Amino acid sequence: MHNIDIEVVEMSLDIIKYAIGRVTSTTPKLGFPKSEAELDKLAGETITAKGIGGETAFKIFRDVLLESSVSIDHPRHLAFIPASPTRAGIMFDLVTAASSIHGAYWMEGAGGIWAENQAMKWLVSLTGLPEGAFGVFTSGGTTANLSAIVAARGAWRDKNPANERTRGLIITSAGAHSSLKSMAKVIDADMISIEIDDRFEAEHLAEALASLSAEDRARTFAVIATAGTTNSGVVDDLKGLGKIANENDLWFHIDAAYGGGALAAPSVRHMFDGIELADSITIDPHKWFFSPYDCGAVIYRNPEQAKSVHSQAAAYLEIAKGETAGFNPADYQIQLTRRLRGLPLWFSLAMHGTDRYTQAIERGIELAQIAGRIITETPHVELIRAPSLSCVLFRRIGWSPQEYTDWTYRNHKSGYALITPTKWHTRSGNETVARFCFINPDTTEDDILGILATME
Ligand SMILES: *Cc1c(COP(=O)(O)O)cnc(C)c1O
DSSP states (O other), X not given: OOSOOHHHHHHHHXXXXXXXXXXXXXXXXXXXXXXXXXXXXHHOOOOOSSOOOHHHHHHHIIIIIGGGSOOTTOTTBOSSSOOOOOHHHHHHHHHHHHHTOOOSOHHHHHHHHHHHHHHHHHHHHHHTOOTTOEEEEESSHHHHHHHHHHHHHHHHHHHOGGXXXXXXXXXXXXXXXXXXXXXXXXXXXXXXXXXXXXXXXXHHHHHHHHTSOHHHHHTEEEEEEEBSOTTTOOXXXXXXXXXXXXXXXXXXXXXXXXXXGGGGOTTTGGGGTTGGGOSEEEEOHHHHTOOOSSOEEEEESSHHHHHHHHOOOOGGGGGGGSTTOOOOGGGGSXXXXXXXXXXXXXXXXXXXXXXXXXXXXXXXXXXXXXXXXXXXXXXXXXXXXXXXXXXXXXXXXXXXXXXXXXXXXXXXXXXXXXXXEEEEEETTEEEEEEEEEOOOTTOOHHHHHHHHXXXX
């Protein structure tokens, strides 16, 4: 199996040929899921005692499985948070895998970790955090958020040994991402989610803190703001919230998993004023920094503090902290063995330069503005709120929730587009509305017009 034989060479050529074809294509098929039973039938038995051969397995992937998966970089995929990895990033993801580097410890991964850290330095510089702040790449925003709140709780418990047995409490707003509630469950902390899905502001936090019992106040250890809510692109009042968190000695975490890309966009950078007050920040390069999946990042104001919480100790790991030790990514987040998931970002940044990133991110913001203008001028639709970052919420006048659902499936099934509905608090209650999220700079104005035409 580990021999280099003719089958391995042929398989490699097939795979590289496919990869080059896919990476240079500007019109990937959208893809639509088949049922598991259908896939069972179409693909047949693939795991057998003797193997089905690389050629057959690859053919099944290409002809059956691929068509049953969505190409998230399709220019008319505007659902959830789409993606649009750079071609350089994708190709270097292949190189990263081919190079077999262990990304947990400097002892084994020095060169690769050095490159990751160059990309990280740029991300940190965008935040305006003071000298000394640094971070690591994680598998995504969820694990970045988890790593941050574990560090936050550790800091709180370090301050007072009595907290060691106290269940912690986190304050956030309803606009915060679902992963935060899940991760609070993972660490068995309580969470107050203030009922505002629009901008979370200083007054809301001050009110919430004032209304806590003395006992709850004592177990509050973190405030979480969102810089670019996933649903609508709202950026919370980072300055106001950060000031209150700092005054109250509470860890201030900012979840910028989606919105973080906009830190590199001068037209909206002012919306993030106050981000430099954070104790930790989550950014997902696999969203708006065009990295292939998966690549998240967690950044700490004080990495040493995070290290004291996250660093793993084991007899067999001691050597990795000896003479050849350096920056160890394993010390700053919850994962030990890790791929160098920041490497594709490093290569793409090094190849293109940061200006090209700024241009591509600005294009997403511009597309949201264009969509907003077109919606305002089109009779059968109307804006719910002004576009924020690259998110646009709008209503098809007169539609029921079922009609939005049918429309989504109709466009998806035909292979034209994938756009999904969401909900927003309006005068008519928790209204079902349509939503665009722009990431892919190849999406065009014609795409927007075409999609709106499918709602007539
Ligand atoms: C996407 C997102 C997450 C979750 O990130 P994953 O990479 O999917 O784990 C968390 N917070 C926000 C604001 C997000 O947009």
